[in-house]
Amino acid sequence: MLEGPTLEAEYERFREEAIDFYRSEFRPEWLQTEPDSDAYRALGKDLDNKLIARGWYTLHWPTKYGGKGGDLIQYSILREVAAYFRAPTYGGHGRYIVGPALFEIGTEEQKARHLPRISRGELIICLGFTEPDAGSDLAAMKTRAVDEGGHFRITGTKLYITFGHFANVMLLAARTDPAAPKHKGVSLFLVDLSLPGVNMKPLDCFTGHRIAEMHFDNVRVPKDALVGELNRGFYHMTVALNFERSGMERPAAYLAHLEDMAEYCRASGLWQRARVRQLIGSLAAQVQAWRMISWRVVMLQHRGLVPSWEGSLAQLYRKDINPQFGKAHLEIFGNAGLIERFDPDAILDGRSEWFLREGFNNHGQGGRFVTRNVIARRGMGLPAIRLRDHG
Ligand SMILES: Cc1cc2nc3c(=O)[nH]c(=O)nc-3n(C[C@H](O)[C@H](O)[C@H](O)COP(=O)(O)OP(=O)(O)OC[C@H]3O[C@@H](n4cnc5c(N)ncnc54)[C@H](O)[C@@H]3O)c2cc1C
Numbered sequence: 001m002l003e004g005p006t007l008e009a010e011y012e013r014f015r016e017e018a019i020d021f022y023r024s025e026f027r028p029e030w031l032q033t034e035p036d037s038d039a040y041r042a043l044g045k046d047l048d049n050k051l052i053a054r055g056w057y058t059l060h061w062p063t064k065y066g067g068k069g070g071d072l073i074q075y076s077i078l079r080e081v082a083a084y085f086r087a088p089t090y091g092g093h094g095r096y097i098v099g100p101a102l103f104e105i106g107t108e109e110q111k112a113r114h115l116p117r118i119s120r121g122e123l124i125i126c127l128g129f130t131e132p133d134a135g136s137d138l139a140a141m142k143t144r145a146v147d148e149g150g151h152f153r154i155t156g157t158k159l160y161i162t163f164g165h166f167a168n169v170m171l172l173a174a175r176t177d178p179a180a181p182k183h184k185g186v187s188l189f190l191v192d193l194s195l196p197g198v199n200m201k202p203l204d205c206f207t208g209h210r211i212a213e214m215h216f217d218n219v220r221v222p223k224d225a226l227v228g229e230l231n232r233g234f235y236h237m238t239v240a241l242n243f244e245r246s247g248m249e250r251p252a253a254y255l256a257h258l259e260d261m262a263e264y265c266r267a268s269g270l271w272q273r274a275r276v277r278q279l280i281g282s283l284a285a286q287v288q289a290w291r292m293i294s295w296r297v298v299m300l301q302h303r304g305l306v307p308s309w310e311g312s313l314a315q316l317y318r319k320d321i322n323p324q325f326g327k328a329h330l331e332i333f334g335n336a337g338l339i340e341r342f343d344p345d346a347i348l349d350g351r352s353e354w355f356l357r358e359g360f361n362n363h364g365q366g367g368r369f370v371t372r373n374v375i376a377r378r379g380m381g382l383p384a385i386r387l388r389d390h391g
């Protein structure tokens with residue numbers, strides 16, 4: 001169901017090429033391995049190496065920095081096809097988020113030093129924004145970076161860090177001017193996680209995701225670790241870092257899984273229940289709408305425009321569909337849907353049970369209520385809510 005033609009012929013040809021690649025590389029273990037496990041990462045590393053060899057890993061970057069000079073549409077096609085095949089990846093936010101941000105706000109020296117290494121899969125970068133008392137209200141962050149002349153000294157805790165348990169670099173937000181208003185006086189740093197004073201504690205979520213709590217105890221980072229302008233970190237986070245956060249590949253992965261569910265229902269006879277057909281049909285419509293919104297985000301970005309609320313629309317679709325998806329597994333498969341991976345009776349290699357857990361994974365990039373507020377404000381022009389308005 002991913003097939004076009006919906007784009008110009010050259011893009012559709014590239015889609016075919018990408019489909020051929022993933023079809024020939026496909027291994028059943030991709031679907032049978034718990035996401036975020038070591039075995040999954042090993043499969044991802046193997047595939048990443050093949051993408052690197054083809055120049056596809058950072059396809060849309062200039063050749064000078066290890067890319068192939070492709071455009072965002074080609075790259076989005078590749079991401080979508082990879083997700084449709086549920087292809088594993090080793091991970092890190094380098095090629096999607098931090099690399100493109102460095103093009104915008106990095107110095108020439110930072111670009112030359114970091115981008116080729118990201119394109120070779122050598123730098124695994126995590127994002128360090130959230131803190132124990134600063135989640136949705138990110139501006140409440142307390143981590144400090146003190147300018148001590150020859151270096152910055154960083155102290156604080158970052159929480160729920162995806163890839164934190166194996167990343168070698170963190171893009172960290174820290175307060176550099178404590179006297180400035182909450183949304184000002186924050187700066188971004190690329191921190192080498194092997195420096196003395198960095199401590200990592202892995203956290204296993206019941207959703208199956210492995211994330212980390214990271215402690216920074218008087219960590220001395222060189223002056224050139226500062227990314228972008230001093231005290232403009234919040235601005236950089238909203239403009240440069242959000243650039244590729246559409247999550248545009250996700251609907252394709254959900255679509256592929258929904259097709260597997262439909263096939264299971266067809267083969268097992270479950271399809272004859274009216275409720276089953278209603279659920280599959282309704283989820284298919286929502287996933288396709290989500291996919292179209294995600295493509296709209298890509299098209300705006302391709303034209304050099306900054307999506308203001310469209311990215312939040314795509315995020316809200318994921319957050320609203322996620323729990324519905326989980327619930328649908330339970331309604332369709334009943335208790336059998338709860339059987340975990342590695343049990344021979346598990347439905348769809350245990351992916352049914354996994355999606356039930358994944359239904360709770362709705363916090364990343366802000367909770368559902370926060371996302372709805374953003375849409376109401378930026379998309380529909382309502383004034384910003386202040387908590388004291390509620391008494
Ligand atoms: C699996 C996972 C991976 C993550 N990866 C990263 C990462 O790599 N890097 C990183 O920096 N962070 C990461 N996070 C953190 C994530 O960004 C935060 O969880 C998110 O910002 C919400 O913050 P919080 O958990 O403190 O929840 P809270 O901010 O305490 O929110 C709790 C609930 O209250 C609601 N709420 C809060 N404020 C308001 C308001 N003003 N109006 C209405 N409702 C409100 C929220 O919608 C939510 O439902 C990750 C989280 C998870 C679960």
